[in-house]
Amino acid sequence: MTATPALTPEQKEHFLTHGWLKIPAAFTREQAAEFIENVWTRLGMSPEDKSTWTQSRIHMPCHKTYDAAEFAPKAWAAIAELCGGEDRIDPECRRWQDSLIVSLGSPEREGKPDPPQDLEGWHVDGDFFVHYLDSREQGLLVIPLFTDIAPGGGATMICPEAISTVAKHLYEHPEGVSPRMTPRGEPDFTKEKDLAWFNSLAKRSTHFVEATGQIGDVYLLHPLMLHSASSNPLRNVRIITNPKVSLKQEHVFNRPDGDYSLVELKTLKDLGKENLGDWKATGAREEVIPERVRIQARMKAEELKRLAEIKKSAEVSTTEVSIAA
Numbered sequence: 576m577t578a579t580p581a582l583t584p585e586q587k588e589h590f591l592t593h594g595w596l597k598i599p600a601a602f603t604r605e606q607a608a609e610f611i612e613n614v615w616t617r618l619g620m621s622p623e624d625k626s627t628w629t630q631s632r633i634h635m636p637c638h639k640t641y642d643a644a645e646f647a648p649k650a651w652a653a654i655a656e657l658c659g660g661e662d663r664i665d666p667e668c669r670r671w672q673d674s675l676i677v678s679l680g681s682p683e684r685e686g687k688p689d690p691p692q693d694l695e696g697w698h699v700d701g702d703f704f705v706h707y708l709d710s711r712e713q714g715l716l717v718i719p720l721f722t723d724i725a726p727g728g729g730a731t732m733i734c735p736e737a738i739s740t741v742a743k744h745l746y747e748h749p750e751g752v753s754p755r756m757t758p759r760g761e762p763d764f765t766k767e768k769d770l771a772w773f774n775s776l777a778k779r780s781t782h783f784v785e786a787t788g789q790i791g792d793v794y795l796l797h798p799l800m801l802h803s804a805s806s807n808p809l810r811n812v813r814i815i816t817n818p819k820v821s822l823k824q825e826h827v828f829n830r831p832d833g834d835y836s837l838v839e840l841k842t843l844k845d846l847g848k849e850n851l852g853d854w855k856a857t858g859a860r861e862e863v864i865p866e867r868v869r870i871q872a873r874m875k876a877e878e879l880k881r882l883a884e885i886k887k888s889a890e891v892s893t894t895e896v897s898i899a900a
Contacts, residue, residue, distance in 0.1 A: 581652035582837075590657065591841050594735045594797035595784070601650035601793040607721045610641065610673055611814055616885050617878040618677065622812065631681040632804055636875035637672035643818065644669055647719065650793040654820060657795060658714050659836030665821040668714075675721070676815050678729035680807035688808045691732050691783040696803040697773040699741055700817070702754040702865040707856040708745035708842070711822040715838060716796035721814040724787045729807030731786040731794070731815070737776050737801035739845035745799075746846060751858035754865070759858050767865065773801060797841050828854065 582596075590596050617635060620627040644651040651669070655661040699706075701713045724730045745752065750759040755768040785805070786794050796802070807813060826839050828851035835843070843849065 581649070581656045586653075587837060590795075590797075590837055591844060593784075594738045594800055594841055594845075595733060596653065596657075596795045597786075597788060598650045598653050598793045598795065599788070600791045601647040601719070602791045604790050606646060607790045610646075611675060611721050613882065614675060614677065614814065616881055619877070619881055620679075625679075625682075625810065628679040628810075631679055631684075631807070633675075633677045633679075633874075635673075635675045635677065636878065637674040638875075638878070639673045640670040641673075642669055643671045646671060647793060650717075650719070650795070653793075653795060654715060654717065657837045658820065658822065659834070659839070663822050663824070663836065664714065665711075665823055668818070668820045671719070671816065671818045674816055676804075676817060678804060678807045678813040680729060680810035684806040684808055685810050686808055687806070688727055689806050691734070691803075691805075692778045692780070694732060694777065694803045694805065695774055696770065697734070697777040697801055698770050698803065699756075699773065699799055699801055701798075702767075703863050704754070705751045705759070705858065705861040705863065706745060706754065706756070707749065707751055707825075707858070707860075708742065708851075708854070709825040709828065709856060710798075710860075711825045713798040713820075714822040714826075715820040716798055716800055716802070717818045717820055718786060718794040718796070718815050719818070720786075720788050720790060720792045720794075721816070722812055723789050724813055724815075725809065725811065726785055726787055727805075727807075728787070728809045728811040729805055729813030730788075732803050732805050733784045733786060733796060734777055734780050734782070734801040735784065736780055736782050738797055738799045738841070740776055741799040741801065742842050742845050746851070746854065749855065749857045751856065751861075754863060776801060777803070797838060799842070825856075 586596055615622050655664060658664050700716055704712045718731055744756060748758045752758050753764050756772045757764050828839060828843060
């Protein structure tokens with residue numbers, strides 16, 4: 576018996592044209608509330624007192640995981656179909672972590688929206704490996720929304736037209752490029768450089784999409800999608816995550832049976848090719864340890880300390896009540 580497709584023909588065409596999909600109501604508000612419980616304790620901030628919002632954007636470490644196929648089955652089915660089937664996805668990627676990405680904005684930027692071209696955080700995901708056009712490490716980019724996000728409320732900004740430029744850059748450098756797109760062999764290849772390559776690409780672009788929506792919506796983006804955090808001029812609390820989707824094996828751009836995934840088809844379409852013939856990566860597949868890993872380790876220790884203090888305080892209060900009784 577053939578499984579029912581997760582995506583409609585219209586959704587497939589939208590992805591092949593624009594490189595992204597929005598899956599509405601993939602999980603409930605109740606599920607979202609459980610996923611982000613204790614977020615303010617972890618942050619050491621107050622949701623009611625903006626004077627405690629000492630950082631505009633925080634990438635938090637993980638404490639808990641959820642099975643995506645159970646937590647958001649509609650989104651997971653769509654992810655599997657875009658990647659060519661669940662059997663092509665690394666099973667570890669079914670785990671969604673509460674590595675929350677919280678945007679609070681800043682007093683300086685409140686009420687002052689930035690044009691997308693002027694944002695300085697443009698990038699393509701994957702700061703932990705040397706990039707090739709067929710890299711399996713980045714099979715898809717996923718953004719679940721854990722708060723309602725209005726226009727100007729800190730949504731991720733995406734630039735669909737840039738997929739073709741990123742794909743061409745990787746195609747022309749089979750030797751591999753750094754996470755910041757520096758080709759192997761250039762002096763800065765091993766350095767964690769700034770985002771100048773990506774920001775320059777955004778400045779030359781003309782069409783952008785603000786990933787707004789409701790709690791429970793999930794955006795699915797092509798792995799080469801250029802994107803950036805926005806400045807959150809409304810200063811609404813915005814919480815998302817960015818679950819990794821990696822494949823078991825590299826993308827294949829010359830399948831004799833034509834069984835391409837929708838992600839592979841979009842890459843080929845933006846390169847203007849039916850297949851890539853004998854193209855292959857010529858450099859070593861290498862991991863990179865980004866600075867954010869060390870930062871998040873320190874953050875997790877601080878969060879655990881705050882959570883322990885809250886627990887201890889609650890236990891003391893309970894003891895005092897029992898004695899008084």
